[in-house]
Amino acid sequence: MAFQLPYCLCFLLTLLQMPFHTTSQTYNNISLGSALTAQDDNSSWLSPSGEFAFGFQKIGNDGGFILAIWFNKIPERSIVWSANGNNLVQKGSTVELTADGQFMLNDIANGTQMFIAEQAAATGVAYAAMLDSGNFVLANRNSINLWESFNHPTDTILPTQTLNRNSTLYGSYTKTNYSKGRFLFTLESKGILALYTANFPFESPNFRYWATQTEGVGFQVIFNESGYIYLTDINGSLLSMVSNKEVSMHDYYQRATLDFDGVLRHYIYPKSNGSSVGKGTRNWSTVSFKPPNICTAISEKIGGGACGFNSLCKHEDEGQIICQCPQNYTYIDTNDERKGCKQNFVPQNCDETSPETHHFGFQEMLYTDWPNGDYEHFLKVNEDFCRQSCLSDCFCAVAVFDKATGGCLKKGIPLSNGRIDKGVGWISLIKVRIDNSTYRQEVPRARKKENSALILVGSVLMIIISYLIVSLITYLFASHIYSKQAKVSKLYPVVHSINLKCFTYMELKEATNKFKEELGRGAFATVFKGVLASDNGRSVAVKRLDSMVRENDLEFKAEVSAIGRTNHRNLVQLLGFCNEGQHRILVYEFMTNGSLASFLFGESMPSWDQRREISLGTARGLLYLHEECSSQIIHCDIKPQNILLDDSFTARIADFGVAKLLQTDQTRTTTRFRGTKGYMAPEWFKSSPVTVKVDVYSFGILLLEIICCRKHYEPKIEDEDQMILADWAYACYKKKTLHLLLENDNGEEIGDIKMMEKYAMIAFWCIQEDPSLRPTMKNVTQMLEGTIEVSVPPNPSSLYVNQSDRSYY
Structure with a gap:
């Protein structure tokens, strides 16, 4: 044995260092002017041995055609490369090697052309060939390959094929849909070979769930x-094995494919029934796969995991997975189980006056877990407490109870990264509705027929009753509107101790010249400039909420309530409102210098002194909202568009439309998704209760924008490292090159680089992923004023900076 082990290792290394035979391949040349037409008989060009074919293959009975390379001598005709997986073509479409060397796909349905090897034609293509290796090539008269399918892989690599740095395989969307899907396999530019979830429907990598430890040294992947x-x-030295099963090309067809489920599998298929590996079975079998268990490998904090949201991933043999729904959940799309699951019952409502707890119960599931998405955690409690806590909480969809520790975790919709694992020792309590009448299910057809007569009679009665009710409501509504319009302007107490002017709709229509001059537009409202004739021609900003939207009525009441109680020089003052019929309108003082966004990102940059004053003013305004007004307010949408500038360029915080008020005994609140992407704190994406620290986070992003006079995300910038301002700024801070952030400034700011560095450090503290690490706005204000020192901030490392999730912006 002392001799055999070194001998085997030496033999293995010898095989690895000699990846390819040097015997030449026979070419069946495809001459210029040749073409194929998409027909039902799968027209193709064959390799010399007939083992591979290039041509059109029909996808499904009613589907289009894919231009592909496939194994031609097996019944499955497994595809190993495709040109148009994202856009199938119709019958009658052609692929053509033109007389001038262009290789193009012509789609007959819309008359478009796709150049498959556009750059090769300019270098003298003389012919094409389908090789026995599975490589399709375009070559010149000297038989030098100008283009190869091996250099442009889709989801598969074959023996003798290599992957160089920046090469990527994209798994297909489903088993029969060859569009680029949810996973990719890539040799990164820095030498790491890795599997990623894709930022679907985009092609950028999102979360790495398997990788080699080869940063800086990985150079080439070889399939010998x-x-x-x-x-x-x-230098060709072995760094890492992906598949170490020796399989003869003489006896087996082979391929390594990134499958639609995110698993990279090395497949073999016996060329004859006498092959030794695979026991003579005539189908594809798996000899190795990565990762070992994709259900547990994907552990990202965002995203649906291997099977989509609200689902469970079960690992089987050969890396296969089964996607299941929890009890009383159903697939969103039965044709695509990886889209996730949905509740097949009406969820619990959050009306505290009728909590519906008696309509809900629990289904127990063993060996299940959704490791992310916990929003509340109790220790040393019993199972009854855990059940009752979830039952009385309308946000709770699942409670996980650990009998060993007395731990109780509450999870909300959507549930992410679900898996079935025998190693899980706790109980998952799935909250379901026990009242069958409110399940989301269709009435059986037989029952429909039995009740058809009753339905007809009932329908006639309902029409008559509905007509009478509508007539009555119309009369009452018209009377109400008439009485509203008859009222004149007066001081109207909206909430206790608040007196604001109540305008009629006609007054504001006249003041805005029929809402003519638009100042801005948001998701639920439009702002117009107006002039109040009754107030000595005072200019005002008139914010009209979109009509007939229930959410706007809540927003209107929130804004009147919030702003009506406030009084601070760094907040926009609310002068009055209109609550007439369907009209919901707010009237503010007019800010002559517009929004901070137009000032920061316009042609002329504000001076450094102006930037400091605006930063400090905004911080003081937020401090007032958080700690100094009668009811603590979370603004929830701090961004340059919501900071206005008066005639002296003083910062004034506006738009309390998404404000969240907290009572004096509250420090956290759970609320629906609010704010603007790019400025939103990570806790918004974790189903976690939010605090005033979400405003601190937004202020940190805003502060970086004020310092640099550029937007937080610039997708069109040439240097990719500079796209995300927070990422780039922290990198400059660590490298002591903060002056690079001010390259477009006039020199004044660079002269005060120490002050600029301090402001950047404050911003980095504000955008920490952990809310507990962020300072309060009082601390921020003190740091900006210079009354307390600014310590060295840790790396913000937010979830979307770490994972390059640029779809977030």
Whole structure:
């Protein structure tokens, strides 16, 4: 044995260092002017041995055609490369190698052309060939390959094929849909070979769930003729094995495919029934796969995992997974189980006057877990407490109870990264509605027929009753509107101790010249400039909420209530409102210098002194909202568009439309999704209760924008490292190159680089992912004023900076 082990290792390394045979391949040349037409008989060009084919293959009985390369001598005709997976073409479409060397796909349905190898034609293409290796090539008269399908892989690599840095395989969307899907396999530019979830429907990588430890040294992936798949450095030395099963190309067809489920599998298929590996079975079998268990490998804090939201991933043999729904949940799309699951019952409402707790119960599930998305955690409690806590909480969809520790975790919709794992020792309590009448299910057809007569009679009666009710409501509504319009302006107490002017709709219509001059537009409202003739021609900003939207009525009441109680020089003053019929209108003082966004991102940059004053003013306004007004207010939408500037360029916080008020004995609140992408704190995406620290986070992003006079996200910038301002700014801070952030300034700011560095450090503290690490706005204000020192901030490392999730912006 002392001799055999080194001998085997030496033999293995010898095989790895000699990846390819040097025997030449026979070419069946495809001459210029040749073409194929998409027909039902799968027209194709064959390799010399007939083992591979290039051409059109029909997808499904009623589907289109894909231009592809496939194994031609097996019944499945498994596809290994495709040109148009995202856009199938119709019958009659053609692929053509033109007389001038262009290789193009012509879609007959819309008359479009796709150049498959656009740059190769300019270098003298003389012919094409389908090789026995599975590689389709375009070559010149000297038989030098100008283009190869091996250099442009889709989801599969074959023996003798290599992957270089920046090469990527994209898993298909489903088993029969060859569009780019939810996973990718790539050799990164920095040498790491990795599997990623894709930022679907985009193609950018999102979360890495398997990787080699080869940063800086990984150079090439080789799939050699002995069946080994491995990563080498630039000198050809072995770094990491991907598949170490020796399989003969003479006996087996082989492929390594990133499947639609996110697993990279090395497949073999016996060329004859006498093959030794695979026991002579005539189908594809798996010899190795990565990762070992994708259900547990994907552990990202955002995203649906391997099976989508609200689902459960179960790991089977050969890396196969089964996607299941919890009890009383159903697939969103039965044709695509990986889209996730939905509740098949009406969820619990959050009306405290009728909590519906008696309509809900629990289904117990063993060995299940959704490791992310906890929004509340109790320790040393019993199961009854855990059940009751979830039952009385309308946000709770699942309670997980650990009998060993007395731990209780509450999770809300959507549930992410669900998996079935025998190693899980706790109980999952799935909250379900026990009243069958409110389940989301269709009435059986037989029952429909039995009740058809009753339904007809009932329908006639309902029409008559509905007509009478509508007539009565119309009369009452018209009378109400008439009485409203007859009222004149007066001081109207909206809430206790608040007196604001109540305008009629006609007054504001006249003041705005029929709402002519638009100042801005938001998701639920439009702002117009107006002039109050009754107030000596005073200019005002008139915010008209969109009509007939229930959410706007809540927003209107929130804004009147919140702003009506406030009084601070850094807040926009509310002068009055209109609550007439369907009209919900707010009247503010007019800010002559517009929004901070137009000032920061316009042609002329504000001076450094102006930037400091605006930063400090905004901080003081937030401090007032958080700690100094009668009811603590979370603004929830701090951004440059919501900071207005008066005639002296004083910062004034506006738009309390999404404000969340807290009572004096509250420090946290759970609320629906609010705010603007890019400025929203990570806790919004974790189903976690939010606090005033979400405003601190938004202020940190805003502060960086004020310092640099640029937007937090610039997708069109040439240097990708500079796209996300927070990411770039922190990198400059660590490298002591903060002056790079001010390259477009006039020099004044660079002269005060120490002050600029301090402001950047404050911003980094504000955008910490952990809310507890962020300072309060009182601390922020003191740091900006210079009354307390600013310590060295840790890396903000927010969830979307770490994961390059640029879809967030």
